[in-house]
Amino acid sequence: MTNRINTSRILRRLVAGLAAALLATFAAASSARADEPTGTIAGTITNNGIPVPDASIFVSAADGSFGESGMTDWIGRYTVSNLPVAGSPYRVSVEAPGHPKQYAHGKADLESATLFPVTADGVTTVDESLLPTGTIIGRFTDPAGNGVSAWVGAYGSQGVPTGATADGDGNYSISVLPGTYRVGFNYGNTQQYAYGTFSWSQASLFAVAAGETVTVNDVRLETGTIAGRLTNADGTPAAGISVQAEGDTSYGFGATDDSGAYRIEDLVPGAYRVYFRLPSGAQQWAPQALTRTQAQSFDVAGGGTVTLDEQLVPLGSIAGRFTDANGAPFPNVSVMVDSDNVEGNITTTTDAAGTYRIDGVPAADYRVRFYDWQTNLDQYAHGKRSREAADPITVRADQTTTVDDQRLPTGTIRVTAKDSLTGAAVDNFYVQVGEQIVSTTTGAVLLSDIAIGTHTVRGGGDDHFLPGNGPEVTVTAGQQAEVELALQPYGKISTTVVDRATGAPVGDACVYAQKVSTFVVELGCGGQSDSTGAVTLRVRDSGSYNVFVMPERGSPYGGQWVGPTGGTGTQAAATRVTVAPGVTTSLAPVRLDPVGRISGTVTGTSGDPVRHGIVSLVGPSVLLGSDTYHWPVAEDGSYTVDQLGPYRWPLLFAADNHPLQWSGGVGNRLTARLVPVHAGGTTDFDYRMKAGAKLRIGLPDANGAGRVVVRNAVTADPVGVAGNISPDVSIPVIGTQRVKVEITGVPPQWYGGTDFASATPVWIPRSGTVTITFPAN
The missing domain is CATH 2.60.40.10 (Immunoglobulins)
Structure with a gap:
């Protein structure tokens, strides 16, 4: 009968889901690469020159495609073999007993870890010395001073905690790398933070230096309870039914006993809805509601018990x-x-x-x-x-x-494909009907067990795609239907990524083709340069494009927009490349310059350092885009952008309770103040957020689906996003710009139009509130 804070729940699910996904990926990769050339990473782990036995070693490919683990022996030696050369380079992490996780060489986080190449049948030596640590110690007690056994976590900037279990007298000790931490106490799966709060944002921050011991004592807060009895519709006890209480900041669960009684303890004080999960899997919410929206909210006080008896519906x-x-x-x-x-x-x-x-x-x-x-x-x-x-x-x-x-009678569909421009047959493509996907290299696909009726046929290939939704085909029982797909060839941009000074090829750089004035980073790379530096980008739509290049994190090279004579930090100065279907356009080699940094402090309108902020080159994710090229703002307001070439760059700033804004306090990326970057150097750039205005959006037909996205009317960059749609949405927006408003979905809705081009521009003043209302359907 326990409950968890949302922060802990989300973190645990994220870590568990990520671990499962990585294991599945690594297993598949191991099987697929069994016959490929492999190499070895080996070395010795020491602490102040003394070998470290029983340390866990994990070697992971930089692209996330493969991982392998090992352990150090009694003299600190380890060997991790069977590392596919095709997955090179690799990161190496070390977890020694009683010591927090670190990455070679001497790094506290994955992003700054060194990348190590492997060669076929070769051995790459990676020796690592454990970083110096500090210690957080303390005692966790109840209000009477008695020790409480709890799991105690030290949460640093990486989010995943280092922790230890407090003993029966409440004493604990945690070894941590130098840094700033929150300290959380997990008891009965309830999480509170020092000092005396259930709120992550209100938790105290503790700076720990190498060799320093910081004492953090705390007292268990009072929690609440929901208890009652569940009966069947005829009044008999409903035994063995799981019960869950859902709050805004926590949740708890329990189960009914043979008498129908249940009890959910350790609830963070607040409002809760309660549901009973029936053996069928259906949910009944109290009191006698079948949906969450119909459920009643119950206030739970610290030290109090809410009695909630419930009878199951028929x-x-x-x-x-x-x-x-x-x-x-x-x-x-x-x-x-x-x-x-x-x-x-x-x-x-x-x-x-x-x-x-x-x-x-x-x-x-x-x-x-x-x-x-x-x-x-x-x-x-x-x-x-x-x-x-x-x-x-x-x-x-x-x-x-x-x-x-x-089962409905079935038939088959035979699918062939042709090039929509030349009419030539296409041999290599895939086809999807429903959830069945089949590929071919011989020019024909036969789909079996297709239910009778009309189906949409989708498909594409390495060099072609299918415009629109695809043709429809009617399947007759026992018969074979024939479909020919008219696949449109991609336009392509080919180039080579090299070192400007030496002309040597640069591999593993992400390269993107961006329509002029548009900057959207999709999940993953647009294309990635190979070991020879070569890369080819596929483009669906014809027109003018700019090319953006970003080497991998930790590279000695900086990112750039590709300009006429070299790199540039602004898209407006980038080279325009004309792309046409079926045509490969060659771009002169991309010459990368050394990386530089921008560091500074972000403060809010009050002048205090912001919390939960980011600094970015590109607007926030709206659908499935990644958060690549976003750098976090630390708790003290400091930030470091460390992947840029030596040019002048616009930066996007975001922080809680402030509007998104480009450097200079504008909404248009093309008019932002540019921040210079120097090769091998660090530019100091402090930024104070501007307050902006409020855009209030009325949505009469709001159903909770989709997101509201406010876009700059010139660049279409997101300058405000609301993740929860309700009848009345208010979004902070930086002033003196024109915006267009979208509700994401299939299809999307636009204020005053049917797409971005036809949508009605809305003027946002420097301050105040602007109200618009979408028409009701």
Whole structure:
């Protein structure tokens, strides 16, 4: 019966999800590269010259494609072999017993770690000495002075904590690298921070120097409890039902016992909604609501108990049998039941006889879906291909609703492709129908087990893409339909990335083609230079483009817009490259200059250092763009931008409770104040945020989906983003600029128009509030 602070929950899920994804990626990569050339990284780990045994070593490819681990022996030696040369270079991390994680050589974070190449059958030596540490010690007690056993974490700038468990008397000791930390106490999965707060933002900051011991004592805060009894609709105890309390800053969970009683302790004081997860997977929110929006909020005080008794709504069952097109049992089919009026995950699987049953389903109308990705099955009862066309299934209290269904007859689709410009056959492409994706190198794809009816065919290839949504094809039972895709060839830009001084090739640099005046960094690189420095960019739309190049983090080279005679920091001064479909345009070699830095302090309108800020070259992510080329602002307001070439650059500043603004306090990137960067040097540039104005946006049809994006009317850069859509949205926007307003979605909505070009510009003054309202549909 526990609860967790949102910060801890998000962090744990992020780390767990990232670890799982990395393990899956590394496993797949290991199998795929079994026959490729490999190398070895080996070395010795020491601490003040003394070998360190039993240290964990992890070697990871810079591109995230591969990882391998090892341990040091009794004299501090380690060897990590079977590292694919194709994955080179690599980072090396070290976790020694009683010592925080660090990266070779002598770095506290992954971003600044040294990159080490490996060669086929060669050994790259990476010796590492443990960094000096400081110590955080203290005692965690209850209000009476008794020790409390808790996990204590020291949270630095990297977010993932270093920690230790306080003993029975509440004493703890944590070894940390020099830096600034928050100290958190996790007891019963509740998290509080020194001194005496549940709030991450209000937590005290503790600076720890090498060799220094900092004492942080704290007292356990009072928490609250929700308890009660759950009964069935007939008044009998509802045993074995999980219960969860959701608050704005924390959550807690428990389960009912044989008498239906439950108790959720250690809740951070605040407002909570409570739901009961039925065996079917459906959720019932207190009091007797089937959706969160209908639930009541309950205030929980520190040291107090809220009594919440609940009775389950009337429940029924859904059962049936699913067969193939010939009437034979269809086992292992996922049966998914959903309703517009019931929340939860109601699902089961057909058995060997094709039968299924789901009990504990609230009385309501549902849709029933049958799904199996392995056989390309995806349909709704009864014999429908979409949820919109599915039959409503009514579940009544104390009754079993029978939903039998049979797989729709299927046919096949044969797909060929041609070049839309030349008419020549295309041999290498892929095709997608529903969730089935098949590729070919022989000029034809045969898709089997496609349900009868009309389908959209999508596809593309390495050198071609399919404009629009793709053609539709009608499948007849037992018949083969024929489709020819007219694939449009990409336009291409080819170049080579080299060292300006020596002409030597530079690999692993990210290269992007950007439409003139537009700067959007998508997830991953547009293209990456290989070991010879060569790179080719694929471009969908014809027109004029600029090229932006950014070497990898830690490179001796700085980023640049490619100019007529060398690098530049402004897109307006960059070379324009004309791109046409099916044509490869050659760009003169990109000559990289040495990297420089910009450092300074960001202060708010009050003059105090900002918290939770970033400094960036590109606007914030709106959909699936990455946060590449964003640098964090530390707790003391300081920042360092460390990947730029020696030119003059515009910088974007963002901080809590302030509008996004380019250096000089403007919304137009092309008119921003430019900050000079010097090769090998550091430019000091302090920035004080401007207050700006408020843009209030009325959204009569708000449904919570999508985001509101305010864009500069000239560059289309985001200058304000709201992640939660409600009927009344207020966004801080820097003044004296014209903006256009978008609601993301499919399709997007624009204020006063149908796209960016036709949208109505809105003038934002230096201060005050501007109000606009989207028309109701």
